[in-house]
Amino acid sequence: MVYAEGRCxxxxxxSIIPVLFVASILIFVAMRVVPGDPVTVxxxxxPLSVEQRQALSHRYxxxxxxxxxxxxxxxxxxxxxxxxxxxxxxPVSQILAESLPNTxxxxxxxFLVSLIISVPLGIFAALREGRWVDQAIISLTMxxxxxxxxxxxxxxxxxxxxxxxxxxxxxxxxxGGIGSIVVHMLLPWTTLGLALVAVxxxxxxxxxxxxxxxxxxxxxxxxxxxxxxxxxxxxxRSALVPVVTLLGLQLSYMIVGSVFVDYIFGLGGLGTVLxxxxxxxxxxxxxxxxxxxxxxxxxxxxxxxxxxxxxxxRYAIR
Amino acid sequence: xxxxxxxxxIAPPTVTSERSRLERALHDRLLLLTGGVIAxxxxxxxxxxxxxxxxPYTSHPGLNFHAPDGQxxxxxDKEGRDVLSRLLYGTxxxxxxxxxxxxxxxxxxxxxxxxxxYVGGWxxxxxxxxxxxxxxxxxxxLAIVLVATxxxxxxxxxxxxGLGYLPAIARIIRSEAMxxxxxxxxxxxxxxxxxxxxxxxxxxxxxxxxxxxxxxxxNLPYAIIDIAGLSxxxxxxxxxxxxWGGMLAEGQRDLLFAPWLAIAPAAAITLxxxxxxxxxxxxxxxxxPKRY
Numbered sequence: 001m002v003y004a005e006g007r008c009x010x011x012x013x014x015s016i017i018p019v020l021f022v023a024s025i026l027i028f029v030a031m032r033v034v035p036g037d038p039v040t041v042x043x044x045x046x047p048l049s050v051e052q053r054q055a056l057s058h059r060y061x062x063x064x065x066x067x068x069x070x071x072x073x074x075x076x077x078x079x080x081x082x083x084x085x086x087x088x089x090x091p092v093s094q095i096l097a098e099s100l101p102n103t104x105x106x107x108x109x110x111f112l113v114s115l116i117i118s119v120p121l122g123i124f125a126a127l128r129e130g131r132w133v134d135q136a137i138i139s140l141t142m143x144x145x146x147x148x149x150x151x152x153x154x155x156x157x158x159x160x161x162x163x164x165x166x167x168x169x170x171x172x173x174x175x176g177g178i179g180s181i182v183v184h185m186l187l188p189w190t191t192l193g194l195a196l197v198a199v200x201x202x203x204x205x206x207x208x209x210x211x212x213x214x215x216x217x218x219x220x221x222x223x224x225x226x227x228x229x230x231x232x233x234x235x236x237r238s239a240l241v242p243v244v245t246l247l248g249l250q251l252s253y254m255i256v257g258s259v260f261v262d263y264i265f266g267l268g269g270l271g272t273v274l275x276x277x278x279x280x281x282x283x284x285x286x287x288x289x290x291x292x293x294x295x296x297x298x299x300x301x302x303x304x305x306x307x308x309x310x311x312x313x314r315y316a317i318r
Numbered sequence: 319x320x321x322x323x324x325x326x327x328i329a330p331p332t333v334t335s336e337r338s339r340l341e342r343a344l345h346d347r348l349l350l351l352t353g354g355v356i357a358x359x360x361x362x363x364x365x366x367x368x369x370x371x372x373x374p375y376t377s378h379p380g381l382n383f384h385a386p387d388g389q390x391x392x393x394x395d396k397e398g399r400d401v402l403s404r405l406l407y408g409t410x411x412x413x414x415x416x417x418x419x420x421x422x423x424x425x426x427x428x429x430x431x432x433x434x435x436y437v438g439g440w441x442x443x444x445x446x447x448x449x450x451x452x453x454x455x456x457x458x459x460l461a462i463v464l465v466a467t468x469x470x471x472x473x474x475x476x477x478x479x480g481l482g483y484l485p486a487i488a489r490i491i492r493s494e495a496m497x498x499x500x501x502x503x504x505x506x507x508x509x510x511x512x513x514x515x516x517x518x519x520x521x522x523x524x525x526x527x528x529x530x531x532x533x534x535x536x537n538l539p540y541a542i543i544d545i546a547g548l549s550x551x552x553x554x555x556x557x558x559x560x561x562w563g564g565m566l567a568e569g570q571r572d573l574l575f576a577p578w579l580a581i582a583p584a585a586a587i588t589l590x591x592x593x594x595x596x597x598x599x600x601x602x603x604x605x606x607p608k609r610y
Contacts, residue, residue, distance in 0.1 A: 256458040
């Protein structure tokens with residue numbers, strides 16, 4: 001058993017590598033088919049002498065064959081060197097390293113908020129299946145699902161920062177200590193969290209409704225166990241498994257969502273870096289940021305997979 | 319609780335014909351209501367310029383940031399342009415974007431899924447691995463990479479988002495087609511010497527169309543959100559062309575003193591997405607009641 005589990009783990013971890021390898025080729029090729037001469041793009045349109053052009057193309061290895069260019073790029077990227085930003089001339093890895101903590105802060109907090117809201121809501125709805133409270137909760141989640149994040153962020157800023165003036169609308173507040181961070185992140189966390197609530201609530205509710213119909217629940221109840229105990233100790237345990245599996249699907253949604261939340265609230269995370277880099281056509285930064293997102297996404301998916309197979313062994317057999 | 323659970327009658331398995339499905343769909347009021355809302359949006363997308371009170375670029379100097387009133391029902395923006403007119407004109411770009419994404423993702427995904435399931439072998443394995451790679455990017459990030467490459471614009475955005483949705487749809491169609499492929503009628507058709515093209519498109523395809531309709535209608539609201547979101551970030555249609563995402567981004571800048579600029583496009587997007595979400599869920603139930 002231990003052997004099989006260990007082997008399964010290493011196969012899963014190794015399976016990431018070819019995916020990331022092909023992804024890196026795609027990103028690299030995408031950046032090289034940019035319309036127009038890359039040297040002109042690098043010079044941002046300012047006129048260059050022949051010597052300057054040669055110096056630039058030599059510096060960025062543009063005078064080498066494309067395969068060599070890729071090999072140089074991927075070899076450097078493998079130890080975290082993505083070159084220099086065209087705009088600020090700073091190392092791309094440094095820019096990314098500065099922004100990553102802010103993105104993680106946003107993702108973790110947002111996920112926590114989504115659990116705090118969706119778990120009680122899902123249980124509440126499942127226990128009142130078919131009644132009006134249940135219907136109301138389902139309709140509410142459908143509404144939440146239909147408000148795009150960039151709209152709920154603008155709405156949240158409008159109501160809580162501008163109309164009521166109770167919460168800040170910009171930055172992470174990292175300079176003011178933990179209290180300031182929590183106050184600054186409250187709106188970003190809540191908007192990102194609410195975006196995840198809909199699917200989580202629906203999944204938990206459906207799972208719990210399903211489990212509550214099982215015979216062992218009736219059995220537990222007929223043994224005289226209090227209903228709250230039956231729900232907590234018997235039903236919830238198995239109803240939470242699909243919520244964890246769902247996390248894998250939610251991840252992509254969360255990462256995309258965090259790009260918007262990050263950008264609108266000016267949190268200075270990966271999303272802000274990526275969007276600014278695309279706007280300035282700062283290609284080394286775009287390459288680096290997308291590569292980091294893809295790697296993060298692959299690793300997080302792997303983590304969810306492993307967690308889910310731990311909780312439900314049937315999930316591992318595929 | 320337990321009594322109600324035990325007393326619940328078990329529904330007998332029902333056989334549904336195409337006709338009764340259609341009849342049930344026509345009796346579903348929510349389906350009809352949301353379908354009506356969507357039809358209204360499409361109508362506005364088609365004839366928006368005809369019913370708009372003013373041109374989308376007509377500016378009224380001195381009347382900028384005019385709050386909504388009888389003359390300007392939804393107010394004016396920073397250049398004194400009528401927000402209602404811009405909203406009506408902008409409908410078509412959002413719809414073109416969303417339908418364009420589905421045309422790429424659903425149509426290509428449909429054909430690709432059918433072919434790869436029928437052909438199988440190395441082509442199938444290679445396709446699935448390639449899809450793994452594409453799926454290793456969140457769809458919107460893929461679109462952002464394309465925008466960084468080809469520059470902002472409606473086409474970059476449509477192609478980027480469309481390619482992001484394609485693998486998931488192709489996979490579902492593939493697994494549906496795999497089931498059909500092993501049915502006896504396919505073996506019979508092969509025995510009769512029909513060509514692969516004929517078997518794929520004449521025999522297998524009709525049995526997977528309900529699935530593609532469901533997939534397209536389920537994914538469309540997300541396509542609307544993605545298209546509007548990308549133009550909100552400034553990657554889609556460029557101003558001054560009226561576009562909901564772009565209007566919202568402009569409105570966000572002046573949110574403090576002219577909130578109507580953001581509220582109008584935000585409401586237009588949300589209502590469309592909500593209508594489509596409900597419509598998709600109801601349609602799914604009507605088309606495939608056993609599974610959902």
